Amino acid sequence: MFHRLPAPLHRAFAEGRALKIISGLQNFDPESVGRVVRAAQAGGATYVDIAADPRLIALAKRETNLPVCVSAVVPSQLAQAVAAGADLVEIGNYDSFYAEGQVFSADAVVRLTCETRVLLPDTALAVTVPHTLPLDAQVALAEKLVAVGADLIQTEGGTTSQPQHAGTLGAIEKAAPTLAAAREISRAVAIPVLCASGLSDVTTPLAIAAGARGVGIGSAVNKLTDEILAIATVRAVRAALDGLTIRAIV
Numbered sequence: 001m002f003h004r005l006p007a008p009l010h011r012a013f014a015e016g017r018a019l020k021i022i023s024g025l026q027n028f029d030p031e032s033v034g035r036v037v038r039a040a041q042a043g044g045a046t047y048v049d050i051a052a053d054p055r056l057i058a059l060a061k062r063e064t065n066l067p068v069c070v071s072a073v074v075p076s077q078l079a080q081a082v083a084a085g086a087d088l089v090e091i092g093n094y095d096s097f098y099a100e101g102q103v104f105s106a107d108a109v110v111r112l113t114c115e116t117r118v119l120l121p122d123t124a125l126a127v128t129v130p131h132t133l134p135l136d137a138q139v140a141l142a143e144k145l146v147a148v149g150a151d152l153i154q155t156e157g158g159t160t161s162q163p164q165h166a167g168t169l170g171a172i173e174k175a176a177p178t179l180a181a182a183r184e185i186s187r188a189v190a191i192p193v194l195c196a197s198g199l200s201d202v203t204t205p206l207a208i209a210a211g212a213r214g215v216g217i218g219s220a221v222n223k224l225t226d227e228i229l230a231i232a233t234v235r236a237v238r239a240a241l242d243g244l245t246i247r248a249i250v
Contacts, residue, residue, distance in 0.1 A: 004124040004151050006067045006087050012046040013152075013192040017241045018214025020194060021234060022049040023056075023222050025071045026096045030059055035230060036222050037063045043234025047087075049216065052077040054084035061085055069126065073097075073104070075116040082123050091116060092128025093156045095197060095218075104130045106141040110148060117149035126152035126194065131177050135184055142185045142193075153189060154216060155181035156197035168202055175203035179210050186211025201236035208244055215241070 005013065012018035021040035023033045033056050040048045041064040048064060050056050052072035060068045070081035071090040078089040091112050094104050113127050127150040129138045142153050157177025163170035175198045182195040195207035196216030207215050217237055224230040 004088075004122065006047075006124065009047060009067055009088070009124070013194075013213045016208055016213045016244075017046075018192070018194065019045045019234075019238055019241060020047050020049050020069065020196070020214065020216040021045045021221055022071075022196070022216055022218035023051065024096065024218065025051055025073075025093065027051055027222065028053055028056065030056065032222065034059055034063055035225075035227050037066075039221060039224075039227055039230035039234050040064065041066055042231045044238035045234055046214065049090065052081045054080070057081060057084045057086055073112060075112060075119055078116055079119040082120055088124035088126065088151075089116065089120065090126040090128065090152075090154065092126075092130075092154060093197060094128060094130055094132075095156060098132070103132050106130075106133060106137060106144070109141060110144050113145055113150055114148050124151045125149060126154055128154040128156055128196075129181065129185065131155070131157035131181060131197070135180060138181050139184050139188045142189050146189050146191055150191065152192050152194055153185055154194045154196050155185060155212070157181060161198060171200050171202040172206070174198040175200075175206065179203065179206055182207055182212040183210040186213075199237075201233075201240040204237050204240040205244055208241070 023036040037060045047067040049069040052070045067087040069088045070086040127145045155178045163173040178197045186193040192213035194214045195212035
């Protein structure tokens with residue numbers, strides 16, 4: 001199962017404790033990306049996720065020994081990223097595109113996945129399922145993605161949720177769409193599901209309880225300009241994961 005994953009990721013997903021720190025698909029600022037990557041390393045992340053830019057890949061490789069995932073929605077960019085040293089690739093996520101009015105249909109995501117798999121037959125490939133689809137359509141898409149070669153499925157949803165409260169209740173409200181997707185998709189596919197978008201240390205345990213084998217943390221870290229605070233944020237999520245009793249899979 002998910003044999004193309006680098007060994008540290010395979011182990012972390014099998015144990016249900018994978019932690020990905022995301023600098024942002026459209027974040028090409030070296031200072032910001034470097035800060036996020038260093039925070040991920042110091043905070044105990046499993047791997048980092050950065051934009052498709054050879055300079056950023058080189059920077060990440062200098063700053064950390066963690067596996068580097070590169071995200072994009074253009075297959076050729078993902079192939080170029082692997083040539084530049086990326087350890088795995090991801091189609092999505094799509095949060096940054098929604099504000100521009102761009103959405104991704106199920107057919108478009110399947111096509112991108114097929115094109116990427118042709119270009120990168122031996123590279124681990126994660127694919128984000130758009131939360132703009134109805135939940136049953138998200139599940140159906142995830143099943144198709146597995147059939148065409150995805151190794152990981154990622155969920156999303158935090159950018160369009162509308163929390164009505166502050167504090168813990170608001171954090172749970174913000175994470176509700178991606179938690180629901182993780183619950184339904186993880187019951188339908190045999191590959192790991194990574195729950196991302198709108199998560200925090202408060203909602204990380206809920207993601208794992210829903211069936212995810214790991215979590216992705218983006219804006220909670222990449223919007224911070226204080227590196228010490230960013231490290232503390234990553235450590236809080238790591239502690240939330242490590243405090244769980246999780247059934248391992250093989």
